Amino acid sequence: MDEIVAEFVKRTILKIPMAEMTTILKAWDFLSENQLQTINFRKRKESLVHDLVMLCEEKHASVNDAALLDIIYTQFHQHQKIWDVFQMTKEPGEDIDLFDMKQFKSSFKKILQRALKNVSVTFRDTEENAVWIRIAWGTQYKKPNQYKPTYVVYYSQTPYVFISSSRLRSSIPLLGQALTVASKHHRIVKMDFRSRYLDSLKAIVFKQYNQTFETHNASTPLQERNLELDINMDSRIIHENIIEKDRVQRVTQEIFGDSPQPRLEFAQYKLETKFKSDLNRGILAERKEPLRCLVKFSSPNLLEALKSLAPAGIADAPLSPLLTCIPQKRMNYFKIKDK
Amino acid sequence: MELANSLSQEGRPKGGVLAHLERLETKSRKKFEESQGAESDLGSKIRKLRSLRDKLKAEVQRRQARAEASVEPDQTFEVSEQEVLETKLENVKSILQAYRFTGLSGKLTSRGVCVSISTAFEGNLLDSYFVDIVIQKPLRIHHHSIPVFIPLEEIAAKHLQTNIQHFLFSLCEYLNAYSGRKYQADGLQKDFAAFLAGPLQRNSLCNLLSFTYKAELSGQSFPFCARLLYKDITRTLPTDVTVTYQGMDALSTSWEEQRASHENLFCTKPLHHVFASFARREEKLDMNLVY
Numbered sequence: 038m039d040e041i042v043a044e045f046v047k048r049t050i051l052k053i054p055m056a057e058m059t060t061i062l063k064a065w066d067f068l069s070e071n072q073l074q075t076i077n078f079r080k081r082k083e084s085l086v087h088d089l090v091m092l093c094e095e096k097h098a099s100v101n102d103a104a105l106l107d108i109i110y111t112q113f114h115q116h117q118k119i120w121d122v123f124q125m126t127k128e129p130g131e132d133i134d135l136f137d138m139k140q141f142k143s144s145f146k147k148i149l150q151r152a153l154k155n156v157s158v159t160f161r162d163t164e165e166n167a168v169w170i171r172i173a174w175g176t177q178y179k180k181p182n183q184y185k186p187t188y189v190v191y192y193s194q195t196p197y198v199f200i201s202s203s204r205l206r207s208s209i210p211l212l213g214q215a216l217t218v219a220s221k222h223h224r225i226v227k228m229d230f231r232s233r234y235l236d237s238l239k240a241i242v243f244k245q246y247n248q249t250f251e252t253h254n255a256s257t258p259l260q261e262r263n264l265e266l267d268i269n270m271d272s273r274i275i276h277e278n279i280i281e282k283d284r285v286q287r288v289t290q291e292i293f294g295d296s297p298q299p300r301l302e303f304a305q306y307k308l309e310t311k312f313k314s315d316l317n318r319g320i321l322a323e324r325k326e327p328l329r330c331l332v333k334f335s336s337p338n339l340l341e342a343l344k345s346l347a348p349a350g351i352a353d354a355p356l357s358p359l360l361t362c363i364p365q366k367r368m369n370y371f372k373i374k375d376k
Numbered sequence: 377m378e379l380a381n382s383l384s385q386e387g388r389p390k391g392g393v394l395a396h397l398e399r400l401e402t403k404s405r406k407k408f409e410e411s412q413g414a415e416s417d418l419g420s421k422i423r424k425l426r427s428l429r430d431k432l433k434a435e436v437q438r439r440q441a442r443a444e445a446s447v448e449p450d451q452t453f454e455v456s457e458q459e460v461l462e463t464k465l466e467n468v469k470s471i472l473q474a475y476r477f478t479g480l481s482g483k484l485t486s487r488g489v490c491v492s493i494s495t496a497f498e499g500n501l502l503d504s505y506f507v508d509i510v511i512q513k514p515l516r517i518h519h520h521s522i523p524v525f526i527p528l529e530e531i532a533a534k535h536l537q538t539n540i541q542h543f544l545f546s547l548c549e550y551l552n553a554y555s556g557r558k559y560q561a562d563g564l565q566k567d568f569a570a571f572l573a574g575p576l577q578r579n580s581l582c583n584l585l586s587f588t589y590k591a592e593l594s595g596q597s598f599p600f601c602a603r604l605l606y607k608d609i610t611r612t613l614p615t616d617v618t619v620t621y622q623g624m625d626a627l628s629t630s631w632e633e634q635r636a637s638h639e640n641l642f643c644t645k646p647l648h649h650v651f652a653s654f655a656r657r658e659e660k661l662d663m664n665l666v667y
Contacts, residue, residue: 132607133581133583133607133608133609134581135579135583135584135605135606135607136579136580136581136584137577137579137584137586138577138579139577139586165580166578166579166580192524192580193525193579193580194525194579194580194581195524195525195580196524197524242524243523243524244519244520244521244524247519248521250490250492250506250508250521251483251485251490251508252476252481252483252490252492252506253469253472253473253475253476253481253483254473254476254492294519
């Protein structure tokens with residue numbers, strides 16, 4: 038193991054929190070059971086890491102092995118990255134996609150390596166026929182920088198790709214090209230959809246949330262819903278208000294569904310509209326140019342917060358379609374112009 | 377007055393003091409007797425009323441007992457009507473629930489209809505998928521649980537507005553075929569892992585399977601690599617199969633025959649059936665070796 042690799046291995050292991058150390062090392066499956074048994078996991082972290090690096094040295098860990106460990110760490114800590122969603126399109130009338138994972142991987146790697154002499158690409162297959170790809174970028178003259186990798190998550194035979202946001206803007210076009218060619222698509226476009234919660238992006242983009250359907254077999258918990266109504270209501274509300282509360286609940290349920298909302302942290306609206314005012318014209322109203330303004334909604338769970346606005350009485354039901362269209366349009370970055 | 381009378385003649389008491397005392401005594405006795413009589417009257421009245429009350433109580437109890445005894449026959453008559461209705465309702469509900477075994481069933485919703493597609497393969501009930509359709513002009517899919525790699529938009533674009541039956545049957549076809557292929561691939565991984573020399577390579581649609589397996593012939597074992605392509609995703613059998621030998625030397629004729637026959641098997645039979653037949657052949661071989 039040369040110095041660079043040893044350093045890379047050490048820094049990757051050092052990132053792992055003590056509580057997750059055994060789980061992640063087992064998932065890595067590089068060090069054998071016997072080797073792991075020789076380690077005292079109760080030592081201080083520095084000395085533990087040193088021992089582990091020694092074991093890796095014994096087994097001649099390569100850059101690829103360390104990169105695989107990095108992927109596993111990132112899979113456990115997905116929310117440390119911000120994920121962008123990209124959409125790929127095919128030409129209409131193309132044959133059925135016979136996706137071959139091996140072919141995809143080799144094609145993807147070849148394209149990147151042909152363009153950049155120095156690039157390291159690592160793959161890890163995951164469930165649901167998906168693959169995590171880690172790319173460390175170098176240049177013609179510099180070795181790949183292992184500490185600023187880009188991660189790509191791709192579910193086979195779907196048009197969507199999840200890519201971790203990186204400062205290295207220049208790498209995006211090449212990455213896009215490699216993805217489209219390897220997956221036999223024609224174009225790739227960045228969607229205005231971004232979040233730390235990869236699972237939520239996936240749930241929205243693949244429409245996997247709100248999966249309660251009315252069937253004769255389901256025991257629709259209508260009674261539960263009524264109870265919810267009661268719990269939310271103030272006992273001092275009298276009959277007239279009950280009707281309105283009922284309507285609000287019904288409209289909210291129609292728009293948001295019954296199940297928990299996927300987690301997004303923000304929605305951003307860039308307004309480029311003319312200033313409109315009911316009051317007597319002020320300075321702003323007389324401008325012909327649009328008023329540029331940015332409105333950003335932040336929340337630990339934006340969609341749940343929006344769902345609770347009308348029942349809490351803070352907003353009218355139904356909410357503005359600009360807010361409720363986020364899951365359907367798969368967007369949380371909007372540019373609003375005058376029509 | 378009597379005293380007055382008794383005094384009236386010559387103003388002397390009739391019969392004297394003793395007679396007067398006698399008269400007072402009888403008077404008081406009469407009064408006493410009267411009151412006694414009255415008392416006994418009251419008493420007898422009380423006794424009469426008491427006995428009447430007891431009689432009434434007894435009657436009430438008897439009637440209650442009779443009513444309870446006869447309540448059942450009366451109420452069972454009413455309950456049986458209700459029970460009949462309830463059993464009818466349960467039956468209808470069960471029939472509606474059982475419709476899912478036909479593979480395609482639906483339930484009316486406030487907006488339209490929610491269609492359930494229950495997939496099956498070789499008599500095994502597999503996953504169910506749902507499409508919630510809003511009945512408006514034009515028909516609109518409100519939400520669904522169809523996986524993203526099934527070409528729902530294409531099928532909807534072709535048939536949803538013009539022929540909803542065709543839309544549903546077409547969707548059923550795609551989903552049943554997908555479920556069937558998935559069932560075969562899962563079966564291979566689960567039940568015949570011992571035959572595989574390496575992981576089964578598959579994709580989301582389960583329309584490309586690639587694996588290396590151990591083929592046996594007269595005690596010898598060779599690794600064969602199979603590649604199954606399902607170009608028609610409305611079918612559960614592959615359209616193209618290639619079985620190749622991974623070694624360097626050429627295959628002997630008998631092995632070449634094996635290879636070709638395996639190719640044919642994979643084309644015509646579901647995966648798990650093919651491997652089950654391999655397993656049976658091995659068993660026969662083992663039996664031969666034992667004896």
